Amino acid sequence: MSSSSSMLQNCKRLLSISLCVIIIAVGVKVDASGAAADQFVYSGFAGANVTLDGAAVVTPSGLLELTNGTLRQKAHAIHPAPLRFRNGTPETARSFSASFVFGILCPDTDACGHGIVLFVAPGSYDLSAAFPSQYIGLVNGTTNGDAGDHLFGVELDTDQNNEFRDIDGNHVGVDVNSLESVSSATAGYYDDRGGGGAFRNLTLASGEAMRVWVDYDGEEKRIDVTMAPLRMAKPSKPLISTAYDLSSVLTDVARVGFSSATGSFNSRHYVLGWSFAMDGPAPAIDISKLPKLPRFGPKHRARLAEIVPPVATAGLILSVGAIVVLLVRRRLRYSEVQEDWEVEFGPHRFSYKDLFNATEGFKNKNLLGVGGFGRVYKGVLPGSKMEIAVKKVSHDSKQGMKEFIAEVVSIGRLQHRNLVQLLGYCRRKGELLLVYEYMSNGSLDKHLYGGSDKPILDWDQRFKIIKGIAAGLLYLHEEWEKVIIHRDIKASNVLLDNDVDGRLGDFGLARLYDHGANPHTTHVVGTIGYLAPELGRTSKATPLTDVFAFGIFVLEVTCGQRPIKQNSNGDQLLLMDWVADHWHKGSLTDTVDARLHGSYNVGEASLALKIGLLCSHPLSGARPSMRQVIKYLNGDMPLPELNPTLQSFESLALMQNEGFDSYIMSYPSSMATMTTMSNLSGKVTTT
Structure with a gap:
């Protein structure tokens, strides 16, 4: 009887424990799921x-x-x-x-x-x-x-x-x-x-x-x-x-x-x-x-104690070592990267020490701007007191450095009043420093969109800038010893000198080839809104792709609007489509920058708008050369008859993100709106 009672108590105890385990398990499951x-x-x-x-x-x-x-x-x-x-x-x-x-x-x-x-x-x-x-x-x-x-x-x-x-x-x-x-x-x-x-x-x-x-x-x-x-x-x-x-x-x-x-x-x-x-x-x-953060760069050398001579001479050696370190640090502060093959480019090379002193150590107070390819600082050369602009670019070019420097020096030989003069370069550690003339009036886009702190450019100044950039492009395409394709023509790359003359700058994306040669296929680079539609299909930059970007630039300067604008409903619209639509309705001059308050030459403005539409024609074969553009602007050749009828081209879907490197699309706008563009039909007379 006693044995049976003991067994019963044990069973109750086991049952109780089992129920507790079940309850705890259920409770744990609920808590865990709630936490998750x-x-x-x-x-x-x-x-x-x-x-x-x-x-x-x-x-x-x-x-x-x-x-x-x-x-x-x-x-x-x-x-x-x-x-x-x-x-x-x-x-x-x-x-x-x-x-x-x-x-x-x-x-x-x-x-x-x-x-x-x-x-x-x-x-x-x-x-x-x-x-x-x-x-x-x-x-x-x-x-x-x-x-x-x-x-x-x-x-x-x-x-x-x-x-x-x-x-x-x-x-x-x-x-x-x-x-x-x-x-x-x-x-x-x-x-x-x-x-x-x-x-x-x-x-x-x-x-x-x-x-x-x-x-x-x-x-x-x-x-x-x-x-x-x-x-x-x-x-x-x-x-x-x-x-x-x-x-x-x-x-x-x-x-x-x-x-x-x-x-x-x-x-x-x-x-x-x-x-x-x-x-x-x-x-x-x-x-x-928590894990430890890694060190940035090489590990420290062996501790000083491992290389110090016996204690008796430690004081003397440390003193000598301190002097050596100070001299080395001073030297390294201005150290540069230079190889034997660069000697032939000597006159174009600046010392890092001169550029460091000119920009006061590249202080932020001398920072002129920051772009996708580096920072630009204002400087004054110690000896000549010449004002310069120094761009610091990282060494990430896919070209060999020798070829890259050769191109920089080649572009440095360009001589034209409407191009920003590249004065030279310097190499140091992981940086390439490019030295340009300093343009006192800054970039054109700051005057077009910079707000009340910049004076509004009048029409005469704008038309002079358009003609100047056209002349500079003609020089690059036809008049220099090689053909130069700029590949990034836009208002922010046009700088204004003391006389408010436009100068095309930033040749960081430029490509050179011999006259009569075919351009090579390359990565599609540039800025959204200025890229010619055929680039997405051929990946070949040509003078006509520069002409397309110039056409958008002309519309931008004349209208005071960005290449991709917003309408009253907040939808994005191509500037060229907007201008062509107004021309179709007979209100072409309504697109001229309203901040001019009607104070402009109607004939010149209409000519500029039509040239802008002609140059930005979606079909490359219908675009004029820059020599023809100069003749149109100077009145030496009549503009061909144009048809402002808007047409849709399925082939222009290539201008969407497919085929373009997204990281170089610096202009914040959608390519999805580019599936329809204006077709300005008409033959272009060749000369």
């Missing part, structure tokens, strides 16, 4: 199931490496499970919090691009169409600013881009559907230590790990962004606190991830840890488990 749906944390990425594309990889040490230093890269890393950003109230977005640790490595913090974006995007958003460089792999010229993107992001931007009105080259920004931030601040934090709350600057590209917190309060409709050094607690005061309702931005279900990109400068972007949570603070990242 609402939050996650990565303290390092070794073995993590993260969706990667582009240049992104997880290194053996567990670093999430977004870019590896290769130029013009883009990369994405996305948490694989989508998150629900609305819960029962479709009109209201839920609160959420994110935290991540990042590191950006650059050899020069003043030449680093372009940054990292933590983003929230719908699952249907197409990241493959995004561009690198200033678009940070998140948008392109068409999608940027589109409310239908439903994008939210926090950018860590290491390059100042005027297109997006960046405040500086080291800032944090809150982005909503656009890389023009709704709120931004120079990178830094408010230090709680000592009770002062003083602001401390941080350099994003310092190569040190830093931490960022992003918090959205769904009730107060407020976005807070806070940052601090890695081992510091979260500051009480955020770097950015801005009121913004994300309810109309975020979709019900969305993905969270990182986007990063490089441009023309060598940089690497890393994420060490990441956490995210809905309706509460993001889970803590275990700092002790």
Whole structure:
């Protein structure tokens, strides 16, 4: 009896334990599923199931490496499970919090691009169409600013881009559907230590790990962004606190991830840890488990102690060594790259020391502009006091360096009053420095679109600029010892001298070949809006592709409008189609820049508009040569009879993104509108 009772008690005990195990198991399953749906944390990425594309990889040490230093890269890393950003109230977005640790490595913090974006995007958003460089792999010229993107992001931007009105080259920004931030601040934090709350600057590209917190309060409709050094607690005061309702931005279900990109400068972007949570603070990242950032560049040499002689002579040797180091550092500061074959180009070569002193060490106060191929600084040569412009370009040319320098020197021999004079060059480490005449009135596009700070060019000045650039192109195509195809004719590459005469500059994309020879097939480069339609099919730049770009340029100068403009409905429209449509309606001069207030020569303006349409004819065989254009402009030859009837050409679909390198499409506009263009039929008389 006693034995039976004992067995019964044991059975009850086992049953109780089994039920507890079942309950605990069920509870664990519910908690785990709830956590997977609402939050996650990565303290390092070794073995993590993260969706990667582009240049992104997880290194053996567990670093999430977004870019590896290769130029013009883009990369994405996305948490694989989508998150629900609305819960029962479709009109209201839920609160959420994110935290991540990042590191950006650059050899020069003043030449680093372009940054990292933590983003929230719908699952249907197409990241493959995004561009690198200033678009940070998140948008392109068409999608940027589109409310239908439903994008939210926090950018860590290491390059100042005027297109997006960046405040500086080291800032944090809150982005909503656009890389023009709704709120931004120079990178830094408010230090709680000592009770002062003083602001401390941080350099994003310092190569040190830093931490960022992003918090959205769904009730107060407020976005807070806070940052601090890695081992510091979260500051009480955020770097950015801005009121913004994300309810109309975020979709019900969305993905969270990182986007990063490089441009023309060598940089690497890393994420060490990441956490995210809905309706509460993001889970803590275990700092002790985070991988280490790599060093940028070669490892240090053996420690000084290993090469120092016995202690008795250490003092003397250290003194001598210090003097040697100072002399070497002084020499290396101005060191250059020069090979024997460059001696023949001697007169065209500047010393780096002279250029360094001329630009005051390439200080930002002397920065004239930043483009896709480098930075341009104003300088004054120490001896002659001549004003110069120095462009710093990275060594990423696919040509051999000898051939590249030979072309630079060849272009340096060009002599024409409507071309910017290339005075010479210098090579140092990973840089090529090109030295030009300084143009005091800047680029033409600043006068056409620069706002109230630039005087409006009158018609006489504009017509003189058009004729001057035409003369410069005729010289390049027919009158020099070789044929030069410029390949990037546009208003921003036309500079104005003291007399407001136009000079064509920036020959960084130019190609040379002998008269009578056929041009070689090459990469399609240039700027969106100025690319001739046949380039997408043949990949051959010819004088007639330059003529096409010149035609768009003429319309741009006459109308004061960009090559791709927006109509009253916000739709994109080709400038040439808009002008041709007005001509068809008999209102051609209505397209002349309204800021001239009717003060212009009607005959000259009409001639310019018709020449612009003729030169930008979609069929290359119908375009005139630059010699004919000069005769039209001077009244030495009548313009052929033109038909403004608009026609659609299926072949012009080649002008869409297929066939073009997206990273060189510097003009932020869509190619999708280019499937229909104006056909101005009529024979062109040859002479």
